[in-house]
Amino acid sequence: MFSPPWWAKSPHIQTILPSLMKVLRPLLKRERLELPDQDFIDLDWLSKPIDNQPIILMFHGVEGSADSHYIKRLLSKCKSINQCALVHHYRGCSGEINRLPRAYHSGDTQDVQISLEHIKAHFPHNPIYAVGYSLGGNILTKYLGEHKDNSLIERAVVIAAPLQLAACAKKLEKGFSKIYQSYFIKRLQKKIIDKMKIMALDKHIPITQHQIKNLTTLHRFDHQVTAPLHGFDGVDDYYRQASGLPFLAHIAKPTLVIHAKDDPFMTEDVIPSSSQLSPHVSYELHNQGGHLGFIEGGSPWNPKYYLERRILEYLLPFSSATQRDRTSASPIRCSTPIPQ
Template sequence: MPNAFTPPWWAKSPHVQTILPVFTKVAKPVLERQRLELPDGDFIDLDWQAPPKVGKPIVVIIHGLEGSAQSHYARRILQACKTQGLAAVVHHHRSCSGEANRLARSYHSGDTDDLQFSLSLLQQTYPQSPLLAVGYSLGGNVLTKYQGEYQDQSLLTRAVVVSAPLQLSACAKRLEHGFSTVYQSHLVKQLQHKVNQKLTAPDLAGTMSLTPKQVANLNTFYDFDDKVTAPLHGFLGVEDYYTRASGLPYVNRITKPTLILHALDDPFMTDEVIPHPSQISEHVEYELHAHGGHVGFIEGGTPWKPRYYLERRILDFLLANDASSAP
């Protein structure tokens, strides 16, 4: 069974599942960067592991909040693609490729425009190569929303969504309690650092109505999204942002084959991210596991060399039904 997942006894804790992969060494991939100039004057970067062979698919990797091509899950799927001889490219969100973006705005959980721009360019450049995608966490929410928005016009043949916070408001509240606050603190500090960099950038002077002291007081995702994410990206406030950017309402609109993977014990989420059967499109395969943590899914090996379920399951789904043939 391709969807049979059971964690080893030493990795049943959701925090072991979530944290251990971050500290497990994965070979650094050799990547070639391609910069895309966006219509609004900003840019995003694509990191290629290998160019596609004629008629063979391209796996597009969409990272999570403050992730990149160097994130543990990105390195592992790149490695798995290399083993199978698949072309793979990481779509970086704005400011996540190691260089600050030019504008005051950045990226957010519901921004599908940049993804569509990347996919359109890939389709134009490699018209014979089917486009497959996997999105992790925030990137998974973006991918879910993209699939639901574009429906038959989606440029993807197949897609996989991993540990996506499909109900943003519930996830923000979850991260304010218990050990989950550790994850929130780590990520919010990274976001604060980027905002502070922009506050001191000469080209952006006066574009953000915040002071470094105010930024330092934004210690929760809710506060950060209310004072930074929502106003910078045209939302009326944090609740408007969470409502309009959440992927859950788009799950039943998806018309292209899509796999969504969740773990019940994910410390970033609550049961509110789990779609009711009536909310799941017939084109969506929904997989809910009792264990797995957040982008973990360790299924064996040892604590020093864990073995993962994700890469095998992702590629099995993406390559099903002869997805390697041109559309």
């Protein structure tokens, strides 16, 4: 079971420190997928699979990429054990503005299915395992619940997913969490303003660049930008349709969900009751860990992490590489009780 060192008990240290650490990213090979609507998404491959080796597919968080600290750490671990892996970038997240007014959102599973079908067409005998972080975890949860037995993903790990989007948006408007909201808002504002400079968006979002700069909360940004760009009837409709929590009960493939109770992005509304969990879902709720942190040891200058070890232990339980770590790992159980 995860337990933080004394110097990393604060949720904000857990959340911020990993993003400040230098992590070398392994060399990746980019593959561009042309989409049916004339847009594109990019896949970054660590390596292609051999024989019947599983493929680990990673979904990043809001405004993330293959350069996100949590992605780079898992890629590095996969490289060390010669494990095939790749990163699915959402539209506009691979370093190049996408071609259409729309971008991506928390419930966007259509592009996920396109990536999966592409991978399966080229590697039909290799099982696909998936890891979703934060927004990517919500998307992955929704995909698994939507497709049930027909999911092209055989095993999955969902980490720090904002499964109840409305509650998480409100949490980010309070206290120290405002700092995180400000960080994301500035990046989202810049991206949409950059897009407005090269294409007409007025038919999709009747709002000026100046007005976009005044959208200082995720709730307001989602209401005036995300929802209309992606066909939702306002922010409430978007949050209702895109939240992953209702889809947990329908998942039919083995899935591990990891949450930290002190995650500064979330509230207890993201914690599912036992009745909301499919029999195929294992739920790990920790008292501490922050948002995508889970520092379990080392020092402030060289932290050691729980997530990569736990992810690979779950996805590759019979791998000799993960067996070496199993002596220090605990079976799945919750630090705090799951509501009934």
